[in-house]
Amino acid sequence: MSGLARIFEGRLAPKLGVVILVLLAAFPLVGGEFQLFLLTRVLVLCLAVLGLDIAWGYGGVLNLGHAVFFGLGAYTFGVVARDLTIGHELAVVLAMLVPAGFALLVGYPILSSKLEESYFGIVMLAVAALAPLTINSTGVLGGSDGFGRIPDLTVVGVEFGDLALYYLVLVFATLGLVGGYVLLEQSPFGLRLRAIRINEGRTRVLGYNPLHYKVAAFVLSAVVTGFSGALHAALTGFVGPSSIGFFFSLEVIIWLIVGGTGTLFGGYLGVFLIKYTEFTLSGALLEVWQLVLGVVFVLVVIFVPEGLFPRLRQFWESERLAGVRRTVRGEGSG
Amino acid sequence: MVETIVRVLLDATSLVMILLIASLGLGVIFGLMHVINLAHGGFVTIGAYTIYTVAQHTDPLVGFVLAPLVVGVIGVAVELTVIKQLYGKPLQTVLATWGLSLIIIQGVEFVYGPADRQVNAPELLTGTVNLLGVDYSAYRTFLIVLGLSLLGLTIYLFRRTDFGLQSLAVIQDTDTAGALGVDVDRINTLTFGLGSALAGLAGAAFAPLATVHPEVGFTLLLESFFVVMIGGLGSFVGILWASVTLGGIRSIVGFLTTVTTGQTVEFVVAIVLITIVHRRELSDII
Numbered sequence: 001m002s003g004l005a006r007i008f009e010g011r012l013a014p015k016l017g018v019v020i021l022v023l024l025a026a027f028p029l030v031g032g033e034f035q036l037f038l039l040t041r042v043l044v045l046c047l048a049v050l051g052l053d054i055a056w057g058y059g060g061v062l063n064l065g066h067a068v069f070f071g072l073g074a075y076t077f078g079v080v081a082r083d084l085t086i087g088h089e090l091a092v093v094l095a096m097l098v099p100a101g102f103a104l105l106v107g108y109p110i111l112s113s114k115l116e117e118s119y120f121g122i123v124m125l126a127v128a129a130l131a132p133l134t135i136n137s138t139g140v141l142g143g144s145d146g147f148g149r150i151p152d153l154t155v156v157g158v159e160f161g162d163l164a165l166y167y168l169v170l171v172f173a174t175l176g177l178v179g180g181y182v183l184l185e186q187s188p189f190g191l192r193l194r195a196i197r198i199n200e201g202r203t204r205v206l207g208y209n210p211l212h213y214k215v216a217a218f219v220l221s222a223v224v225t226g227f228s229g230a231l232h233a234a235l236t237g238f239v240g241p242s243s244i245g246f247f248f249s250l251e252v253i254i255w256l257i258v259g260g261t262g263t264l265f266g267g268y269l270g271v272f273l274i275k276y277t278e279f280t281l282s283g284a285l286l287e288v289w290q291l292v293l294g295v296v297f298v299l300v301v302i303f304v305p306e307g308l309f310p311r312l313r314q315f316w317e318s319e320r321l322a323g324v325r326r327t328v329r330g331e332g333s334g
Numbered sequence: 335m336v337e338t339i340v341r342v343l344l345d346a347t348s349l350v351m352i353l354l355i356a357s358l359g360l361g362v363i364f365g366l367m368h369v370i371n372l373a374h375g376g377f378v379t380i381g382a383y384t385i386y387t388v389a390q391h392t393d394p395l396v397g398f399v400l401a402p403l404v405v406g407v408i409g410v411a412v413e414l415t416v417i418k419q420l421y422g423k424p425l426q427t428v429l430a431t432w433g434l435s436l437i438i439i440q441g442v443e444f445v446y447g448p449a450d451r452q453v454n455a456p457e458l459l460t461g462t463v464n465l466l467g468v469d470y471s472a473y474r475t476f477l478i479v480l481g482l483s484l485l486g487l488t489i490y491l492f493r494r495t496d497f498g499l500q501s502l503a504v505i506q507d508t509d510t511a512g513a514l515g516v517d518v519d520r521i522n523t524l525t526f527g528l529g530s531a532l533a534g535l536a537g538a539a540f541a542p543l544a545t546v547h548p549e550v551g552f553t554l555l556l557e558s559f560f561v562v563m564i565g566g567l568g569s570f571v572g573i574l575w576a577s578v579t580l581g582g583i584r585s586i587v588g589f590l591t592t593v594t595t596g597q598t599v600e601f602v603v604a605i606v607l608i609t610i611v612h613r614r615e616l617s618d619i620i
Contacts (some may be wrong), residue, residue, distance in 0.1 A: 007507050110605070112609075113610075114613070118427075126556045126604070126605065127605075133594055133597065141418070250432065250436060257429060291437060294440060295433075
């Protein structure tokens with residue numbers, strides 16, 4: 001737990017995080033039913049983008065077909081919760097295990113080849129392209145229409161209505177950030193992942209097999225994203241092929257890139273910024289929204305490749321350093 | 335029976351040729367220049383819509399000239415504005431060009447709408463010709479001739495002409511080529527434009543065989559990346575064999591079962607082949 005204690009030590013971002021968390025917790029007092037639904041949905045998507053950040057930002061595994069995990073989670077939860085009577089607890093677990101198994105099945109053989117990072121992304125894109133195609137053409141799982149009437153999430157006999165689901169999602173979105181910080185920034189596992197990103201060959205010589213760590217990050221990414229997909233299915237009561245295709249994959253990438261990869265919080269920032277801009281649009285502007293999004297994305301990739309959050313953090317830290325320098329100079333000791 | 339088999343094989347060959355043309359373009363951009371251009375499918379789409387627009391006014395044959403020109407010019411513009419800033423940054427290139435393809439898909443949808451469009455084959459090529467003892471579509475025969483000629487032309491261009499020599503020199507050692515007086519920026523722009531033009535031509539060639547919609551180039555994008563990854567970066571003959579393998583599997587399995595199964599089998603085989611071609615040496619794993 002020393003890692004947790006260290007988070008708050010003299011840093012602005014975690015304190016700001018607590019303020020945001022309190023504001024979010026108080027939101028149902030002021031927000032209407034629809035506003036609450038939108039916010040819940042955005043928080044669910046935060047978990048999906050967190051999943052991508054684990055694989056890509058920390059594991060160095062570029063996944064251009066990330067939606068496959070989200071869709072697998074959503075479809076698994078949807079089918080099990082609607083058709084089987086084994087309980088939603090098991091449905092959620094399955095919605096994490098199925099994407100995880102798939103990640104292992106696809107990730108292990110491909111990652112063990114010497115394909116470069118970008119090539120792996122393209123292979124995953126192909127996998128993501130096949131999934132909706134199969135669903136559309138075979139008509140299984142509702143075909144191109146998807147299917148609805150997925151019941152509300154019921155865990156240990158408690159049915160999660162809109163408000164309860166909101167708090168549940170908020171808790172998990174927070175846990176995702178904190179847990180991600182402890183596991184990926186503070187633990188030996190996270191340290192080794194970073195070492196692999198910086199110098200894969202040298203890390204291997206030190207006795208850590210990069211392949212195992214990358215696959216682990218990829219599988220963990222699938223687990224988190226599958227969970228997000230299950231929550232999304234429970235929230236909207238509906239699953240369709242759009243949740244598994246390449247457009248959604250691209251959207252998640254755009255959120256993460258705009259926010260900043262390898263920062264955990266950056267993805268959340270990206271989802272909030274972009275989704276809430278989208279929600280405020282209407283009419284003609286909404287029609288060209290994806291076009292605008294594409295242009296913004298390309299500009300960000302060229303001019304701010306590290307994303308917005310690292311820029312903001314840099315700004316805060318330079319302010320703090322300036323403050324420290326002022327104090328040091330004022331006291332005349334150095 | 336024999337006639338059916340010949341027909342299926344000829345159909346497969348003509349589809350392979352479209353894949354071959356698109357892959358030749360990507361072979362130039364990705365295989366030679368090492369630019370991972372995910373907007374290649376978008377270029378194919380623009381080529382298809384160019385011939386569709388031409389066909390509204392005049393003979394679609396004009397589209398075969400116009401499509402590579404239009405897309406070539408767009409490719410030059412893309413190189414000058416986006417790609418030029420990202421040489422040597424593969425990850426940023428992947429993302430920027432993937433964003434670019436979103437812009438192209440959405441832009442095309444904004445102009446033409448999401449509906450499927452039809453393009454007729456050029457009038458000159460509407461009849462049939464006698465090929466290997468069967469009456470076969472003149473248009474598809476034309477595709478086979480076109481694909482093989484383009485393969486020959488591309489190889490000739492990079493092996494025997496000054497432009498090809500300079501282009502290869504720039505790719506192999508940019509600094510030395512520049513020091514020897516080659517206009518590096520110009521060569522890069524032109525090479526990228528050439529690859530884009532081939533994508534445009536592939537789109538124009540594909541349009542009369544399929545329905546044209548904003549995402550029409552997407553499948554060809556993935557297929558041509560697979561072809562270049564399997565055929566070997568920098569080998570045009572390798573591209574031919576990989577096109578034949580993947581396109582052949584797709585057409586023949588698609589004929590025997592369903593179109594979707596054909597595509598699924600093709601992709602699975604492609605992914606397996608890629609991991610085999612790019613497998614690690616045992617000493618790397620341990």
